Structure formats: C-alpha cells, structure tokens
Amino acid sequence: MSTAGGNSIPPEQLKVRYLGTGHADISKHEWITNQHRDTLASHVAHYDQLSYYAVAQNESIARLRLNMLEKIYSPCGAPPKKEDV
C-alpha cells in the first residue's frame, strides 16, 4: 500500500487503483456489494470453480459465466434508503 518512494498512497488514488478498497465511512451495503463483485469475478476467473458450479446448477459454463458477469453490475440491488445500513 505504498508508492515506490515508501509513502502511502493517498485515499483517492487508492480508490482509483483498487476499486474494492474501503474506508472508515463506507456503508455495509457498499462493502458487501464489493464482496459480491469480488466473489463473482473470482468465480469467473477460475475455470475450475466455474465448472464446479456449472455441474452443481446443471447449467452450461458459458451461461453461468454470462450470468455472473451480468450480476456484477448490481449484485445486491440498489442501496437501501435507511441510513444505518
């Protein structure tokens, strides 16, 4: 989490470089959304996992991959209105 010179990366840059990073004021919804995205991306990236789920769900691998990729857009739906979530 540091630059070549040893300084830490400022938060904005960090966010730009690594989308999934969080901060002290992040909402649970946003955090969990990131978790979902990472999870889906991980599944898509690992062929063995994908094929495992394909067998489990009786779907073709390509279909499953497509579903997952599409789900990445909004895995947990819109953020809830409530403040504390």
Place this chain on the structure above:
Amino acid sequence: MTEKKDENTVTDSRGGVKFGTNVAYDDAYGSTGHDNEYVSALPTLDEERKMMADDDVRAREREEMEDAGRVGGMHPSSMNSMKMSEDALDGQDYDPFKDANGGTGLVNTRIADRESDYQKRRHNRTIRDDNMSYKDAMKQASVEKERHDLIMEAKKDLLDDDGNLRTAQVDGNGIEANKPRRRRRRWDDSAGGTEDSSNGNAPITTASTDKNDSAIVSDSESLVSRRNKSRWDEDSGSSSTRRRKRWDETPVASSASAAPDATPLVTSSKWDETPLVGSGSVQATPLVGDSGVGGVPGGKKRSRWDSTPAPSAAASTAHSVTATPIGGDLGKALSLEREMETRNRPWTDVALDAILPSEGYSILPPPSSYVPLRTPGRKLLATPTPMNMTPAGFQMAVPPEDLQAEGQSINDLREAYGIPIAATAADGAAGALPFIKPEDMQYFGRLTEDVDESTLSKEEVNVRKIMALLLKIKSGTPPQRKTAMRQITDKARSFGAGPLFNQILPLLMSPTLEDQERHLLVKVIDRVLYKLDDLVRPYVHRILAVIEPLLIDEDYYARIEGREIISNLAKAAGLATMIATMRPDIDNPDEYVRNITSRAFAVVASALGVPALLPFLKAVCQSRKSWQARHTGIKIVQQIAVLTGCAVLPYLRELVEIVSNGLTDDQQKVRTITALTIAALAEAAYPYGVESFDPIIRSLWKGALEHHGKMLAAFLKAVGFVIPLMEENYASHYTRIVMPILLREFHSPDEEMKRIVLKVIKQCVSTAGVEPEYIRKEILPEFFRNFWIRRMALDRRNHNQVIETTVELANKVGCSDIVSRIVDDLKDDSEPYRRMVIETIQQVLENLGSGDIDDRLEERLIDGILYAFQEQAVDASLTGSNAFGKESQVMLDGFGTVVNALGERCKPYLKQIVGTIKWRLNNKAPSVRMQAADLIGRIAVVMKACSEDQLMGHLGVVLYEYLGEEYPEVLGSILGALRAIVNVIGMTKMTPPISDLLPRLTPILRNRHEKVQENCIDLVGRIADRGAEFVAAKEWMRICFELLEMLKAHKKSIRRAAVSTFGYIAKAIGPQDVLHTLLNNLKVQDRQMRVCTTVAIAIVAETCGPYTVLPAVMNEYRVPELNIQNGVLKALSFMFEYIGDMAKDYIYAVSPLLEDALMDRDPVHRQTGCATVKHLSLGVAGLGCEDVLLHLLNYVWPNIFEESPHVIQAVLDAVQGLMVSLGPNIILQYVLQGLYHPARRVRESYWKVYNLLYIYAADALVIGYPSCSKLEDESTENNPYTRTTLELFI
C-alpha cells in the same frame, strides 16, 4: 634499491623522489579546499562530470546555444564557472568576494548579471494591452514593423558599412576627427579628467573606444571582466546588438539628429538596475559638462519593468510617468512612458559633435569640486568601487551606518536611508512580514505604510493582501512561504487574475531577481494558473512575455520550468487564445522575439497536440506577406521535432509537407531554417518515416548541389540525417551523389562546416549500402589528409567529431586499415593530437578487437603507445593531491584497452611496459605515480594471461615498498594495484607473502581518505576471504578493531566491504572473539555505528551459523539498556533477513524475546520487534510454524493503532509478513472485529489493514468474507446479501 632512488632524486630533474623527502607536502591536504572534503551526499567531481556528459538533452541544448553564441555567463555555482574562477586566480587583483556582491547567496545568483546580450533583449519587447483585440494587436505589430523598417533605412543612410557613423559628412573636417573622442568622456565616467591625449586617435567605433576606456581604467579590471562576465562587461565592447536594438525603438523623427551608434546609456547597464528607492532624485545625475545641453532632462532609459512606482510619494521626477502596476491600462501607460523616454534621452557626445559647429566651442574640464551625485539608495547597493576605479576627487561619503551611534537598531539605519520601516515579527504586528530587501522596496514598499485597512477600498485591501503573500513567498522563511503559497493558491480565484498578475509579472522582470526567487515566482504562476483556468485569457500575452525568455535560459531547469508553465497556460487558455496572442509576434522584426515565440509555439503544440496546430502552421509557412512569418513557422516545426522526438511520427508527412516550400524560398534564411528543420524531423523520426521525406528529397539534393557556404552546411546536415532512414540501395545511391560535395567541402575553412561534413560522413558510412571498398578508395585518403591534422585536435568539438567519424569508418573498413594510418602519429609532437589518436585507437579496438592487427602493426602500436605514455605532459595544475585530469585518464584508458585487446600477444612487450611503469611510479609528480599504479590495475589480468607471474611478483614487491606513499589519492591507487595483483596471482604465490603484506595494511586502515579506505578494505577483505590462514589470529583481531571505525564511513561501498570482512574474519578465527568485539560496540553512542554493528553481527551469524551467535546475542538482551536491547533486536532482524528459512530452527527460541520486545513501552523497541517479526515470518512461510506465528501476531496486533509513521509502517510490514505466512484470512478474522467499530479512529486503523489485505490478496479473501444472511433479514427484500454460490456443493 633505496640508494638507487636517492641517486635519482639528485640527478634526474623530472622524476625520482624518495618518499617523504624533498617534496613539500604541505599542500597535500586541503589546500584546494573543495576537492578534498569527504563526499557524503553530493556527487563527486567524477560523477558530476559523468552526469553532465550523460545527459543527452542537456548537452545538446547547450551546444545549440553555443552555436548561436547565446551563452551568457554561466551560473556561478556550476562546475565550469568554478574552474574559470580558479583560472582567474592567476590574474592579479582577483577578488574572491566579487561573486558574492550580487544577490543573497555566496555566489552571485542574480539572473540579470549573467544574461547574455541576446537574453537581455527581452527587456526591449513591447508589451501589448491586456484586453487588446486581435485586430488591434496585429495593427500595432505591423506599425512597429514599419517603424523598424524605416529606422533601418534611415540607419543605412547615416552609417557606413561597418556600422560607424559617417562623421566625415557631418564634420567635414578631418583634423577634428579626434575631438569627439575627448568629448565623449563624461565626468562621472571612471577615467579622470586629466586624460592623456594618446588615445585620441582611436577609431570612432564605440566598441573600440569603450575598450580603450576600460583599458585606461585598469588593466586588471578588464582582465577580470573578460574572464568572468562581470557587470563591467556590459558597458564594454559586446553591446553592439543592444545598441542597434535600442535604436530600433527610437521614433523616426529623432533618428536623423541623434547619433545612433554612440549611445552610451544602454538600456540595462548595471547602474540602471539600481532600483528606485523612495527618493525622487534617483535619476537626477546631472549632465553638467555637456556645454549647456546638459539641461536636457536626464531621463535615462529605463526598462518598463522598472516603472513600478517607488513607494514614496516623493517619487515624481519629470520622466517617470507613473504607471501603477495595479491599473488595468498598465500597458498603455508603459508605452507612453517609453515614448517619453526615447524622446527625452540625454544627448550623446557624438550626437552633439554632429550638430554643433566644431569651432567656437570648447569642452570645459569638470569643476574640481564636482562629485557625482549618488542617491542614498544607490550608495546602499553600490558595490565598493576599487580605488583605481574612482577618479581623483571622488570621495565616498561617510555612509549613514558609520554616523550612527553604536547600539542602534537596524530600523534606525533603515530610517537613515529613507527606507520605510516594515512591520516585523519583533514588532508583534499581526501579519509579521519578512524583511524587505532594499531592491524590493519599489514592489513591496506600500506594505510598510501604516494604514487603517478599514479606510481602504476593497480592491486596495486585496492588493495589499496579494503583496504580503508574494513578499512572504519571495523572501520569507520556508514555513511562511509554504502557507503563503497555499493561501495564494486557494484564494486565486477570489483575488482575480488581474491583481495577481499585475504584481507577479513585474516582480519576475525585476533586474535584481535571483534564481531562487524566480523559481518561487514561477511556481506561484503555475499554481495560480491551475486555479484560474480560463480567467487567465486576457493576461496570456503578458505572462508569455515574462515566461518565454525562460525557454532559452542557460539553466536547464529554468527551461524545463518555462515549458511547464507555457504548457499549463496553453491548457488553461485554450488553443484559440494562444494562437491569437502569439500570432502578432511571429513576424516581429526582432529575431529574439521570433525565436522565443517559435519555441513557445512548439511547447503549445506538444501540450495541446500537434494536429490542432497543423492548419495554423500551414497558413503561416505559406505567408506571402513577410518572410519572417515563414521563417518562424518553419522554426516552430523544427522546435516541435526537437521537443517531442519520435512523437512527430504520426504527423511527419504533414509537417514535411508544410515546410517543403521553404526549400525553394526566395529568402536565404528561410531556406536555411527549412533544411535545418528537415534535419531535425529526420533525426526525430529515425529510423522510420523515410517515405514522408520522398516529396522533398529531390529539392534537398538539388539544394545541396547548388548552394555554398552556410546554406550548404544546412542542406548537408539535412541530407546527413535523411540518409540513415533510407533503404540500403537508395542510401548508397544518394551517398554517392553527395560524396563529391563532401569531398569538396573537406577543404572548407569553416569550422561549423567541418563538423557537419564529418557528421554527414559518419551518417552516410554507417548505412548498410555503402561498400568498404568504396570508402577505402574514395574517402579515406582525403579524409585523413584533411582531418587528421594537429589543428583539429585543439577544439573540443572538432576533436570529438573526428574521433566519432573515424570510429564509424573503422567499423566499415576494419581495424587495421584505420589503425595503421594513424598509429605513427602516436609519436607526433603535439600532445592533444596524440590524445586524439589514442582515443580513436581505444574506441576502435574496443569495438573490433585486435584480430586483424598483424605483427608489424602490433609492434608499431605498442611502440607508439609507450612513447605517447612516456611523453605525456604532467598535469601542472594538478600536482596536488587531486585526481588527475581528463587527459591522463584518456591516456590510461587507451593504454589499458590496447594491452587488453592484444591479450597474450603482449607478452614480448610486458617487460618494457613494466619497466616504464616502475619508472613512473618513482616520478616526482603524484598524478604520474597514480596513473602508473592505476595502469597496473588495468593490465594485471593480461600479465596473468601471459603467465608473467614472476614479473607480477616483482611488481608486488615494488608496490609493497611504495605503501609509504603520502598522497592519499596515490596510495589508494597503489592499494588498488596490489589488489589487482593479489586477485590474479593468488594468495599462495603472492610476493611479498601475505603474512608480511597484511600487517603493513593494518595501519593504513586508519587512513581517513575515502579512496584509501575503499581500496584497503577491499584488499583486506580479499585476503580474509581467501588467505586468512596466512595471518595470525591476533592480527585479525587487530584488524577487527580497525574495521569498527569503518562501519561509519560515508561511502556505502566501504561500509559494505567492512561488514562482509567481519564475516570472513569471523569464519577464519571463529565467531567468539569477533562477536565479543561487536557486542561491545553496541554500547557506543553513534547511531550509525550501532546500526552497522548490528549488520556485522547478522553477517557473522550468517557465515558461522546462527547457533554460534544466538546464545551470546540473546544473552546481551538481558542488559537493561535501551540501545543495546535495540541493537540486539536489530541484529536479529538482519539475521533473520539473511538466513531465510533456516529461521525455523530458531523461531521457538527467540519468541519469548520478541514477546518482550513487542510489549515494551518504547515505540522504537516495538518497531524493531515488528521488523524482526516481518523477516522471521517471511523466512518461515510454509514451514509449519503457524502456531508460534499466530502467537506473535497477537502481540503485533495491538500496535496497529500506532501513529508515528515509522512505527506504523513497521507494524503494517509485520502484518503483511504474517499475512504471507499465516494466510490472509486469518488476518481478515482479526480485521473484521473492528471494521464497523463505533469509534471512527478505530475504524480507520482497521480499514487500513483491510485495504492492505485487499490489495495483496483480494482473491483469497473471497472465501473468508463473513456470511451476511443475517443482515438480509433486517433489510429490505430486494437486497440479496447472501453469496449463494459459496453454499453450493455436490
């Protein structure tokens, strides 16, 4: 042997000195100061040399400026100028503090003082109104141009061909010819009134008479001024361009009456630069002597930038039409003032001679009581004048500070000088302002007035605020500067562009501006630009007028800064504004303006993209109206090529097309610049893009065939750069066409042409299509006849170019062809020429080896090089302890390369070579001894290859005897030579035996000189590594103690060598004793010493096995002293870093110690503990130590709340190390506890660790994230938080 040497000392005049006798060694240390100091952080002289040579861009730009003759004084702190001032030391009357007179630093950092005449022309530029429309601007530009043309015409009538005034026409009397000469003398001029008339016959040209003036004043003075561009320079000879320029501005009406050439009041002579401090009489130096005409108001020509009103209300001289810098119509006021000034200039003597009858008038001597009036402000700033400068009768008034009683404060003094007193921090005023330099009073004076801010208008308050901020930035302390910089950036938009630039820009044109100040102000502009964005548009012209000159500054970094600003300006203002602003300058009659405008345009092009500028460039380059516009347009293309390099490739075709018409232009200058532009484009495009040049190739070659002189040089240059882009057969075809021209131009006397011819030859030859046979027959004979002559070796650039080209030729025709032609010149009489030969042979042999050198040639080569080596002159200036110069280095490299290239074939000559070396080792001059020793280092490997062991043994003994050398540089080289011999000959065969050699080295280890230390420790380390058994353990222990001192050497390589030597010694004599010494050393105060000791302990642990060291080290931890405990921890940390996975055997042993360290109160302790955990955990990753690592994690974890940067960094490093060895998910479980902690600061720390995990192991975390199904129940239905896939199983 010693007896022999004694004889030498007595008999031989040049060599042979017994050590320590006869030579005065007093100057060995420190006499030349700066070279002798240790170098800790800054680059050494050699390194700086290398840096300067390596930097391609810089060297090129420098050369370009040299070509254009535009290099002014160098920056006084640069290497070159230091050398120059050393040279100046030879002259009498050298004033070591002379440089300190300008600016605030130890050297003169005032920019105006080192500007060349060309650069000074920036002051002559007309500044247009801020809000002038494009139409008006163009109109004004064309009016100016017309005026310039008219003046040029008028001048043609008045002046003869040499630029002299046609006095004969006016006088009509030859006898009176010497009269103007005497009249010219002004009383406040330096020379006395009782002038001898011997100078009366001097030619009337200003340049020469001025020179005579200074010659009268004092010879030494002019001597100095010629060497270092001092301010006196500016009045003498070289100012002709300025004069002409100044003339340009003169309104046509007055041009007929005034004598143009003799205006002694140059725009920016040193005296004009004296700022206008408060008093109104500043400009009032009266011209009493000018026989009644002196009544003409003495309006000296002042640069418009000086016209910022002086703070005092008393400033109301007739000529100072006060243009407040704040007003929007600044430009108008300025041009009005310029007009007034040119009309009210003082009459020059020549002009008076021209209009007054020569009979009936006599020139009166100055009254004896006359004392030139100096204003108080001037006196304060004036540099003390040497006595021989002042005319008789002139006395310095007693300065006010001497009249003041002692104990009075600075404020009293300043009051005496009429400087308003600024509110200072001591006064307790709210806005504690920094000290205002007297020169700056005209800009910041108003801050010192005590005004009630509530009575001021909003604008005035605004102005005062900006003024205060700028003052803080310009002369404040770093913290003041920092806050002021931030404020001015933040408030830039509310201050407004106008008020900001109205104050910043005059400051940047101030004649007393210094480097640092300029840098800061430029930085302000940069920051402000960023904030103001499009609000800058109305000010673009004025900003450019100030920033553009930076583009041709001699300081590389100033050029970079200038580029940066202009590119930001272009981005803020947009292309349309930039073009509209700079268009009128494109056909400015002043070449200077056109030059900087073209450079600025190139910067704009690289900022906004070349394609955006293409239509404009096309239009400009086809301009029918003026050739200047076409010239500038083409020059813009050239600059674009230079600036963007290979990035021109996408637009190459368009750019070539745009400039193509210039090759056949009517104007010679346009044709020349076009050819140069094509050269630049081809160079930038290399090796691609030849097809883009197709349309112009015909006219290019036609031009090369038709033109002569300078034009031809430009065309040849273009041809030279285009040929390497071509395919083989085309290249060879065109080479054949161009070769006759080149051969013809071999004879050209023009140096520039010679260099270009050489360069083109090199480029042509290096293409694949040219046959060696052709080169041998057609080129070589002529080439060697014309260029391998002594004269070429004298100029540095010729010298380099000849070598470069010859090496390229050798690559084509082979080594022996070239070498056999020049090898006999090794015995030439001229030393520079011999050096040129050696350098060439060296490079050729490096490239091609010695394969095709036959026996005869080999003999001649060795013979010649031995001759050259023996005949080289001793560096007279470097007889001190300095390193030898570049010349000796060339000789050394050349000799070394030849011997190494010949390899075993050297065997017959080695005896002779060694004889020479031995002879020179005994020379009186230290640099000769040093060079000889260095040469041994170079050829040792070859001697081994020739199996001349006996000879080497002999050399070893000789060198051993020379270990008493007094000069450290030489001693270092001798040690280096010994090491080289030991390396190749081996420990057993070494003579003197190692057991004799090493005890002799032990005392040398104490030598503080860096070079000695480095070579000595290398040699000792080598012996410890390979031949430790030859020396008694006791001796090694002694060396250990000496080595401790070396642990704090400044140079890293020395510390590294010392530390590894500890390892070798420990291996040789067992770790106990060494370790004991080292552990004791942990008690010392010096931090660096302790750090290096810990490294040494770790190395000992690594070489002898950790188990031999660990018990003692851990035992040492029980000493209740912070430094020692810390040292132990650090040693452990290094040890674990070095031993890697061996750590798994020791981790359980050290964990109690680490527990203790991680719970310590002292944060540094915990920090070091964390560092140890990091290395430990990385070492044992995957080796099944998770249990104890988890245990350590529990101790590390609470430290994540640390705030000190070093500590938190170490903690995070430890966590990261544990993440590797334990897996990220274990850490994640720790992190999850605090991500949503109610306290924000806790959350922050936890998220920091979370992000760390996420960045390094996002994929692995997928299975570790907590299940959120609980959360789902609470929230709305449409948020499926469960990650269902993870629950699937078959």
